[in-house]
Amino acid sequence: MDVLVVGAGPAGLAAAAGLASAGAGAVEVLERESAPGGALRYLRSPGPGLPLGGPGYARWLTTAALRAGAVLRTGVSATGWADLPDTGAGPGPGAVETTGPGGLERITARAVVLATGARERPRSARLVPGTRPAGVLTTGELLRSVELFGQRVGERAVVVGGGPVARRAVLALRRSGTEVAAVVAEEAVGGWRRSAGGLGGPVPLLRGARVTGLAGRGRLSGVAVAGPDGRTAVLGCDTVVFTGDWVPDQVLARYGGVVLDPGTGGPAVDAGFRTSAPGVFAVGNTLHAVERAPSAAAEGRAVAGPVLDFLRGGGPWPAGPVPVRVAGPLRWAVPNLLVPGAAAPDAVRLRALRPLPRPVVVEVRQDGRLLARHRLRSPLGPDRSASLPGGWVDRVDPAGGPVRIAVR
Amino acid sequence: MVVVGAGVVGAAIARELARHPLRIAVLDAAEDVGEGSSKANTAILHTGFDAVPGTLEARLVREGHRLLTAYAAETGIPVEPVGALLVAWDGTQLAALPALAAKAEANGHRTTRLIDADELYTREPHLGPGALGALEVPGESLICPWTTVLAYAVQAVRAGVDLHLNCRLEGVTEDVSGTGTVHELLSSRGRLRTRYLVNAAGLYTDEVDRLLGYRDFTVTPRRGQLLVFDAFARSLVRHILLPVPTALGKGVLVAPTVHGKVLLGPTAEDLDPSEKTATGSTQEGTARLREQGARILPELVAEEVTAVYAGLRAATGQEDYRITAHPGRRCVTVGGIRSTGLTASLAIARHVAGLLADTGLDLDPGAVRPLPPVRMPNLGEAFPRPYADARLIAADPAYGTVVCHCERVTLGEIRDALASELPPVSPGGLLRRTRALAGRCQGFACGAAVRALLEGAAR
Ligand SMILES: Cc1cc2nc3c(=O)[nH]c(=O)nc-3n(C[C@H](O)[C@H](O)[C@H](O)COP(=O)(O)OP(=O)(O)OC[C@H]3O[C@@H](n4cnc5c(N)ncnc54)[C@H](O)[C@@H]3O)c2cc1C
Ligand SMILES: Cc1cc2nc3c(=O)[nH]c(=O)nc-3n(C[C@H](O)[C@H](O)[C@H](O)COP(=O)(O)OP(=O)(O)OC[C@H]3O[C@@H](n4cnc5c(N)ncnc54)[C@H](O)[C@@H]3O)c2cc1C
Numbered sequence: 126m127d128v129l130v131v132g133a134g135p136a137g138l139a140a141a142a143g144l145a146s147a148g149a150g151a152v153e154v155l156e157r158e159s160a161p162g163g164a165l166r167y168l169r170s171p172g173p174g175l176p177l178g179g180p181g182y183a184r185w186l187t188t189a190a191l192r193a194g195a196v197l198r199t200g201v202s203a204t205g206w207a208d209l210p211d212t213g214a215g216p217g218p219g220a221v222e223t224t225g226p227g228g229l230e231r232i233t234a235r236a237v238v239l240a241t242g243a244r245e246r247p248r249s250a251r252l253v254p255g256t257r258p259a260g261v262l263t264t265g266e267l268l269r270s271v272e273l274f275g276q277r278v279g280e281r282a283v284v285v286g287g288g289p290v291a292r293r294a295v296l297a298l299r300r301s302g303t304e305v306a307a308v309v310a311e312e313a314v315g316g317w318r319r320s321a322g323g324l325g326g327p328v329p330l331l332r333g334a335r336v337t338g339l340a341g342r343g344r345l346s347g348v349a350v351a352g353p354d355g356r357t358a359v360l361g362c363d364t365v366v367f368t369g370d371w372v373p374d375q376v377l378a379r380y381g382g383v384v385l386d387p388g389t390g391g392p393a394v395d396a397g398f399r400t401s402a403p404g405v406f407a408v409g410n411t412l413h414a415v416e417r418a419p420s421a422a423a424e425g426r427a428v429a430g431p432v433l434d435f436l437r438g439g440g441p442w443p444a445g446p447v448p449v450r451v452a453g454p455l456r457w458a459v460p461n462l463l464v465p466g467a468a469a470p471d472a473v474r475l476r477a478l479r480p481l482p483r484p485v486v487v488e489v490r491q492d493g494r495l496l497a498r499h500r501l502r503s504p505l506g507p508d509r510s511a512s513l514p515g516g517w518v519d520r521v522d523p524a525g526g527p528v529r530i531a532v533r
Numbered sequence: 534m535v536v537v538g539a540g541v542v543g544a545a546i547a548r549e550l551a552r553h554p555l556r557i558a559v560l561d562a563a564e565d566v567g568e569g570s571s572k573a574n575t576a577i578l579h580t581g582f583d584a585v586p587g588t589l590e591a592r593l594v595r596e597g598h599r600l601l602t603a604y605a606a607e608t609g610i611p612v613e614p615v616g617a618l619l620v621a622w623d624g625t626q627l628a629a630l631p632a633l634a635a636k637a638e639a640n641g642h643r644t645t646r647l648i649d650a651d652e653l654y655t656r657e658p659h660l661g662p663g664a665l666g667a668l669e670v671p672g673e674s675l676i677c678p679w680t681t682v683l684a685y686a687v688q689a690v691r692a693g694v695d696l697h698l699n700c701r702l703e704g705v706t707e708d709v710s711g712t713g714t715v716h717e718l719l720s721s722r723g724r725l726r727t728r729y730l731v732n733a734a735g736l737y738t739d740e741v742d743r744l745l746g747y748r749d750f751t752v753t754p755r756r757g758q759l760l761v762f763d764a765f766a767r768s769l770v771r772h773i774l775l776p777v778p779t780a781l782g783k784g785v786l787v788a789p790t791v792h793g794k795v796l797l798g799p800t801a802e803d804l805d806p807s808e809k810t811a812t813g814s815t816q817e818g819t820a821r822l823r824e825q826g827a828r829i830l831p832e833l834v835a836e837e838v839t840a841v842y843a844g845l846r847a848a849t850g851q852e853d854y855r856i857t858a859h860p861g862r863r864c865v866t867v868g869g870i871r872s873t874g875l876t877a878s879l880a881i882a883r884h885v886a887g888l889l890a891d892t893g894l895d896l897d898p899g900a901v902r903p904l905p906p907v908r909m910p911n912l913g914e915a916f917p918r919p920y921a922d923a924r925l926i927a928a929d930p931a932y933g934t935v936v937c938h939c940e941r942v943t944l945g946e947i948r949d950a951l952a953s954e955l956p957p958v959s960p961g962g963l964l965r966r967t968r969a970l971a972g973r974c975q976g977f978a979c980g981a982a983v984r985a986l987l988e989g990a991a992r
Binding site for chain 2: 157202204224225226227228244245246256257259263265266276342343372379
């Protein structure tokens with residue numbers, strides 16, 4: 126095997142298509158679900174970045190990968206690594222261990238591309254107090270239930286969060302016959318009134334409110350909500366959907382000892398999607414939770430070049446890259462490793478913890494030395510990233526400390 | 534013979550009595566076995582080193598540890614004998630260790646040992662700074678509390694015990710017309726007559742006692758909240774890290790679980806006797822636990838929390854169990870099984886059988902039958918699991934079809950649970966039988982598929 130791609134979402138499928146058509150040799154994609162497409166499978170209705178909806182896009186990406194000659198295997202989970210390089214197996218990634226109905230395997234490839242996507246943090250990780258009844262979901266679970274299994278999840282629901290994914294939750298709930306009691310959005314986010322038509326009517330939005338507890342035994346009976354004035358009320362409902370609060374699915378990377386970026390929580394990568402582990406690349410939302418599907422696919426296509434270079438012996442794996450760190454209110458930067466001498470990133474994508482009022486001016490420094498000051502052109506927030514052009518990367522001192530990006 | 538309550542204690546009693554040619558029914562108000570305190574504890578098989586010497590609890594915990602260790606090996610309940618370290622963080626705690634060692638000795642545990650800070654940090658390299666030393670208690674073990682209750686209940690059912698779930702005992706009257714009294718039980722599912730009655734209703738033993746006319750004690754729930762950290766935390770800790778109890782109170786423990794995660798807790802909050810269902814977590818509780826956890830194992834709190842839960846200990850204002858026989862009425866109350874009932878369950882069951890014999894129940898040793906064997910599905914990380922078992926998958930590919938990816942639970946295991954003699958009726962019930970939904974994503978990836986399987990089985 127030349128390249129093993131783990132995960133058949135848009136990033137993995139596009140990577141496989143790009144690699145197979147560029148002549149990377151034997152390219153195989155593993156997908157633990159029964160069908161390819163990743164999150165696209167259940168993003169049935171159109172949305173930002175998905176003008177025609179997800180499933181058609183997934184089919185198109187799958188066909189492109191297969192036509193290019195990549196092999197796709199569904200129902201196979203990558204569970205860990207064997208023969209990691211530091212156990213003496215030499216250069217290149219270790220073997221990937223898999224489980225599937227056909228049995229256990231150890232797949233050795235010359236390069237591995239991790240494209241395992243992202244997920245929402247559930248109620249437990251958010252430490253929302255209260256009882257532990259049924260009826261507590263994330264948007265991912267809700268959409269799968271409604272779109273893939275035709276389930277109706279409850280009678281009356283509260284949606285937590287105000288980002289784009291909350292809109293999808295509202296739509297899916299209403300379409301499957303569940304009343305939306307309220308959308309509880311801690312961050313004041315815009316656009317809800319404008320999109321009311323597309324969501325099947327006005328949305329009862331509680332801005333600046335937050336969920337302080339769940340009640341109910343067996344089944345959820347209500348959600349306690351604190352308003353901006355500190356007053357609390359209990360909203361009766363049998364379902365609550367926690368939306369957003371994305372984290373990369375980095376389990377396989379972590380088992381492989383791949384260094385994670387403290388900002389994204391996903392594998393740290395350079396402009397060529399190279400992780401800290403020789404021969405291991407990463408693309409898509411496992412790098413940055415969460416970007417839109419076309420951007421995940423674009424990363425998949427873009428990884429083909431660096432992987433081919435590596436397969437053709439294009440120089441040693443970068444050692445000692447300079448990390449890129451962000452300071453609050455910035456949340457992450459990608460790529461977050463800079464390799465002196467290697468191709469510089471055209472731009473670094475930035476994300477913030479909360480919506481930042483424009484204009485946002487960021488400063489890039491290394492060991493106190495100012496490398497760049499830049500006014501970002503697009504708005505920046507928890508659900509939107511902005512591009513910082515990479516013209517300053519040449520000035521990074523390869524022997525210096527981390528590059529730090531901060532809002533001025 | 535009727536046992537009220539199918540927690541770990543009631544199920545163990547039913548199993549013990551099932552060796553004898555008796556007609557036995559177990560009633561539980563809940564929809565599944567083990568839905569009370571038995572599903573929400575710290576999952577430790579205690580040695581009883583710190584029990585109050587001379588109490589019934591001290592004896593039954595010591596005996597229970599031995600019995601359950603053997604039973605677990607026989608039935609496939611995962612147990613990991615990792616041992617405990619009582620970590621001293623200040624001079625007062627350090628000074629308290631020798632007395633604890635002496636208490637352990639009084640309880641028959643002679644293998645405890647004081648270790649200094651150097652050895653402590655060698656054995657627990659991720660421990661936070663400032664620990665001064667520890668008392669090592671070999672034998673303290675991790676156990677799966679869910680599998681334990683299920684093993685007892687399945688074995689009892691296989692031996693012919695009738696299990697009535699969704700069946701709350703609501704009234705008791707006595708029929709004195711025949712030879713000796715007969716209890717007429719009024720339950721939410723109808724009437725039942727029995728000559729012998731065991732009250733193993735956990736937090737509600739006082740209320741069931743009232744139905745019988747006894748007012749010996751009141752159960753005051755003592756809530757314990759706990760946090761479960763994701764599998765990546767497991768490598769941070771090797772032993773059960775226990776707090777040293779001092780006059781100023783008791784801290785919290787950090788312990789691995791057999792499911793490959795790490796527990797932090799429990800809190801100890803005295804509630805009102807009326808708050809027997811107050812199993813919610815609170816913001817203050819979890820915040821305080823995280824604070825305490827950050828001191829014990831700083832890296833722990835950076836990991837993802839996969840569950841927050843709370844259990845209620847059945848405190849009765851006495852530092853011991855309250856197991857009482859009422860010979861004239863042919864009933865036994867098994868109350869005050871506070872924070873050691875999982876460990877002591879098999880010994881409690883034997884003790885209760887003895888008490889029943891004293892009240893006249895015929896437990897002829899000559900008529901004892903061997904219990905039908907049980908082998909439980911393994912939920913423990915330290916033992917082979919189906920997703921990693923090539924031979925099993927070759928024999929049945931359903932064991933290679935992973936449904937819950939975080940916990941690596943396969944279609945074969947879910948199918949087996951749904952087809953078992955004690956099938957789950959809720960996602961929580963399936964979780965306790967398979968670990969499905971117990972992971973970091975909490976159903977983001979597999980919740981819908983699991984619900985479809987459960988609903989399919991219900992049809
Ligand atoms: C609820 C929701 C709403 C969204 N709405 C929009 C929208 O409106 N517009 C938009 O553009 N984008 C939207 N997105 C984001 C979009 O879906 C993602 O950007 C895109 O799917 C990311 O692609 P990916 O390939 O990185 O990851 P994913 O699509 O998540 O694919 C990752 C794949 O890897 C597989 N995998 C993971 N681990 C393993 C393993 N160990 N072994 C084998 N396989 C593995 C997974 O099963 C999955 O199929 C939404 C996402 C969600 C979840
Ligand atoms: C936070 C915490 C940590 C603990 N840690 C440990 C530990 O590490 N090790 C250990 O050994 N022990 C531990 N324990 C103690 C252990 O969990 C309990 O002692 C044990 O579970 C008690 O079992 P039980 O069967 O008596 O009660 P329960 O499990 O509560 O069962 C009682 C059952 O009776 C039923 N019932 C009640 N009333 C009626 C009625 N009227 N009719 C029908 N059914 C009724 C209930 O539905 C319930 O299922 C801990 C407890 C807590 C709370």
